Amino acid sequence: MIGRAASKEVGTGAKRRRPALAPMVLAALVAAVFIIPTVIDNPFVYHVFITICIFAGLSTAWNLVGGYAGQLSLGHMMFYGIGAYAGVILMNTGVSPWIGMLVGAAVAVVVAVIVSYPCFILRGPFFALATIALLEVFRVLALHFRDVTGGATGLMIQLRLGWEWMVFRDRLPALVIAFGLMLVCLFVGWLIRSRRLGFYLVATRERESAARAAGVPTVRVRLVAVAASAALTAMIGTYHAMYLTFIEPGAVFSLTMSIQIAMFALIGGIGTVFGPFLGALLLVPLTELVRGWLGAQALGLHGFVYGTVLVLAALFMPDGIMGLVARFKGTEGRPDDSTAPQAEAIAAEPRQPADTTEPTPQPATGAEIMRVDGLSKSFGGLRVIEHASFTLREGEILGLIGPNGAGKTTLFNMISGFMEPDQGDVAVRDRAGDWVRPKSPMEYAALGIGRTFQIVQPFAAMTVEENIMVGAFHRHGHVGDARAVARETAHKMGLGPYLDAEARGLTIGGLKRLEVARVMAMEPRVLLLDEVMAGINQTDVRRAIDLMLSIRDGGVSIIAIEHVMQAVMSLSDRVIVLNSGHIITEGPPREVVQDPEVIEAYLGKEFAHA
Amino acid sequence: MLELRDVHAGYGPTTILHGVSLTVQAGEVVTIVGGNGAGKTTTLRAIAGVVSTTAGQILFEGEDISTLSPHDIVDLGITMIPEGRQLFPDMTVRENLLMGAYRPAARAARADTLEEVLTLFPRVRERIDQRASHLSGGEQQMVAIARGMMARPKLLMFDEPSLGLAPKIVSQVFQVIEQIEASGATVLIVEQNVFHTLKAANRGYVLENGEIVLSDDAEALLTNDHIRQAYLGI
């Protein structure tokens, strides 16, 4: 959960509603990286700015994986090394590094996909350790296969000058290429962040399970991010090798440099589009200066300062420069969460004055849409669900009740693909009318089955609008459409005033509604609601009921786990009672609550006889 | 013995309790009733010091404990038996019980307390050298209660003791709670099994959206229409 600033990003919702000052400042800074050295026209200044471009580019590319996808890679230089070796080896056989660059990028993508896929099961520090180990393996292999890589002696490029060879006597062309590469990285970073892919990545990073429920192909989006990142890193590697004219395994597969590019991102603001750029812009010249001052003073002094700065930055500036900027700008465009009562009315059309004791007239329900047959699941020795079977019809509201621990959520997990049943299966009728047996959350989502989680799973660092957009993207690939759907849904759910608020600031009630809004935005055919009424105050329960009924009237089937009996009674067309993993009864709500077995299970033995 | 005055508490930016006031007299069994998410668990956690209080006071035997840390509160004689058992899964039952008497005051009488507790829970004695994670849900709940008693608390707080247990086991758990009451201990209990709890309790509070909306004798609450409708479903 990195980067509060992630949600304040240029290119996302915040952009249009705020004076465009920040983008202009950023654009000016980017341009300055090119203009300053050309004006001063001094080779050293050129070098500093070329280095800024290279590190900003590398750091931005790293950020696709380390920031957006939240996978802390500390071995990213493996891709840089691949690019560098591809470029140099090919150049020395007479192939232009421009082609070498593409070859390197292609190889890096292949390597990235192969090594990342298994590593994605690893979390946080373990992913970092695995990437370090991979980097070491690459370095050792580069040392070992000296026929190809030149081994420890390294490889030198033949000094052929000109655009074709990326080597110049003048500094300007070198800057042009470095700057160009940096722009490409920034553009790709911006593009990904402002498109569906970026939303999916951040959603996956924030809450993987919720993202899967929203139909996000979590593995695929991360692989795309890794591939893009690897390709960009490799391209910069190729160019930098031409710039250095000499490469060796220790220098290109360098852990220190891998950490350094991650650090630029950290200091600038991990997960933001321009954070890594700002980090490099600030730190590269600073490092040069500090080395000038301290390098000769004492052995290791500047490394000591560098390490200390890293610790301090982690302690006091975990959101980086972009975080500071966001904090400085304050919470404009965002209501004060602590005082505003978030129990904002749910804006469903009021229905006929309803009487809770009067069962809602049951509309003619359609054909079967889901069949659950003989599901069983045990954890360890404990049978959580035993042989559960039921069907769901189109436009039906099915209440699922039972004491806590009866297995309701487990059942939900199995009929949304999050848990594989030990026995039995789930069949869903797809839009074409054929019965299919989905397996993964993604397949369930693709069939139009949306679910909420009992324990709310917001994408905490995203705004309310962005949270809902993740759901909306399921049907609307375009950002604009998704945003429109998200806003409409938000207003319907009474979340209108909080569109720009970060999800983490909402109350439990607000989060529950956000959870429903996100799944609603998927425009599902079947809605699985896990205790969405809990924590909503009494008056809103009525409105929530109306909302659900209007959803149902739109042809959506609903299965609702609910404890608020008032809601269960007035909502459900049918109620299933689950106790200790068994379905003990099912039928119309009125009948079910009269059932002595239900009363005993749900309310206790004494009550049944009372 | 225990008094909450307008307590506000929550997690991070989210406030769950919006001014909860209640009292528990020595020797009483008091229950807090409410829907999921109403703030029952948070109330107990605030008393135990696991959740920090943002406003209001929690007085225990006249002393304000709202700023104390959990281990200090345990020292004062308040023990909470958490929801979902929360045993130490890789420890044996004996080790779990010993952890209950971790604080120095309880440690002195540890052997005696253990014997007393095991007498109360013969089933736990049978399982004493098993790993906690290998026990059934009901057994785990017994161990959790036994562990709580190891601290020899003046006030014992139960959070959803019947959660996830089969009806037969639930009855057993409540029998145990009644035994504890009978021994004169003060008990504050949070439970979704409203009927059972109100049967066992002297008094009850109804908590909705982080506020106490009703308080009365347990018997009166059992016949209260609002309760019957909202929590008993009739």
Next chain:
Amino acid sequence: MDTFLQVLVNGIMLGGLFTIVAIGLTLIFGIVKVINFAHGEFLMVGMYLAYLLTVGLGVHPYVTVVALAPALFVLGALAQRFIIQPLLAARDEHVQIFATVGLSTALINLALMVFGADIVNTPSSGLRTPLEIGPVRVLIGQICILVTAVVAVIGLQLFLGRTNTGRAIRAVAQNRTAAQLMGINANRMHILTFGIGTACVGVAAALVAPLYPTSPNIGTYFVLTAFVVVVLGGLGSIPGALLGAMVIGVVDAMSGFYIGSDLREAVVFGMFLVILILRPSGLLGSRSTLSHVSP
């Protein structure tokens, strides 16, 4: 055959060395659940201290353990209290990694400033004397390391299993909230654990310093190997660390002898990756500690 035996014994001795270094790491890793990239640098600091004390006071290097263990305990406890703990609340666990990486960098360079890039050698005081046992040779110092490693494993295991404090430490690791409800001060237990883990490194430093040259970068080598050992043995499992270290030690020695020294690291890290992915719980790890793998 004799050669094979010698390689095997070398591997086991190396295993002893890795155990003594990794044992503190697995404790910290398994209980505080923090990945401490500065672990190797703590060892480095310990080795320099051992050198200074041995040379300065003219004592046997093993005597320095009396000062090293407490000194490193304090160092570790301070790191936990002032660097790790403030970051536990951070929304992002990555920030912790950056912090320990920063600490590691700072310590390496601090050593460079104080001692220079030159290696220093702690007097070996007879510990380098080879013993011939049948066809194999081992150093007295290596045997001391192995014995201490085994004793430390048993000792820590007893401490964690049989003492109140040890149980409290485990309780915090297994269920922090429940532990707090038992009246255990979880933060203090973490500081204590970090301190004990680092104190183990102090013991290691006193044992390792007389046998191996000390340089600012020495920790870098050890820390990666130690991570491999910890993951192989199973996170937080003390006997696992011993087993993992033995496996890595023998693999290291065998691959160095039979495959070639230049590919040794590739073999060890390759093994690490395979274990991480295929058997993330390690050899002796409990499945319940698998917080590092997606469900």
Next chain:
Amino acid sequence: MRIRALAATSVLALTIMAPQAMAEVKFGALYPFSGPLALLGEESARGLEIAVDEINAAGGVQGEQVVLARGDAVDPNQAIGEARRLISLENVKAVFGTYSSSRSMAASQVAELSGIPYFELGAVADDITERGFTYVYRTNPTADSMAKLIVKMLVDKVAPALGKEPGDLRIGIIHEDSNYGTSVAGHQEDYGEEAGLNIVSVQGYPASIVDMSSIVLSLKEANVDVVLQTSYQNDSVLFLQQANEAGLKPAAIVGGGGGYSMMPTAEAVGTDLIEGVLDADFTQYAVNTDFTPGLEDFVAAYRDKYGSDPRSGHSLNNYVGAMAILQALDEADGLDPDAILKAVNAIDIENGTTAAGYGIKFGDGNQNERAFMMGMQWQGGKLVTVYPDDAAVAEMAITQ
């Protein structure tokens, strides 16, 4: 143009902290002053500093005092940056450096493209002067000459002393696996095969290694007579200790510079253990001073300035190279690059007339074709020169 000048000035003001003095000529001193190579980087730079002091005391270069602008070449990319800074901001007339081969490769390329003379005084990688550069010169001997000397020493001295034909010697080569060790070992193999030596094992290992028992064991298995090790300090110490402990006792151990030339290594392993170990390296201090005139003065100057004896021969060799260049520059006609090249190309110093023994004359690729290494042996706790004979101060002692 005014704006540009202003901007340049402000950047300069930001970047340059050193005070400027009058009537001086500035050269760059580009070495790794921090990072893992800092120790010998610093030691190398001291040789250059002593040469500058000496030249300044004698009136400077063309009447101007020489000042050095330091550049810290921690890694290749920084070497490039520092080279650029020295050349464009400090406006140095030439750059001296670099000790480390990889840094030298990177930095000298900057100088070449900028047309500023670059004098390598200490890096040994052959490639540096095999790139056909115009502005890059090297005064010191290379990896190639080190390997050549070691093989010659084996054939000329070691084999006869052991009473064996060179072809009967079983030779094991081990080396740290960075550029330095790898290239020396590669040449050892080539020259060894040329000389008909029986090389039975070649093994690389990372310099950061903490346990060499596997290598020691495999050498023992291979039953080697001679071990050639090219190494830094840590691995030299480890090897000597672990070989001794494992009972590996080859008739000769020949080190290739690095750790073997350093007093701390001898202190670390003990004088007993290092006794008789051979070494090939830059000229060191226990050498026949008839062959190295000026060496004693250098050592005296070093002691004066730094308060200790030189820690290795790196300072001496940097000193010799720098002196030759600076003296040539004093004779030159101005200090523009072409004048410098002209003056340097004219250098012709005979063997046996410098403090390092070797003469200086630039040949192919601007490599000093007269540079050679010396063979040394640890005798009685000192590293004494034993080969070639005219530089030797002691007989090589080989015991069977």
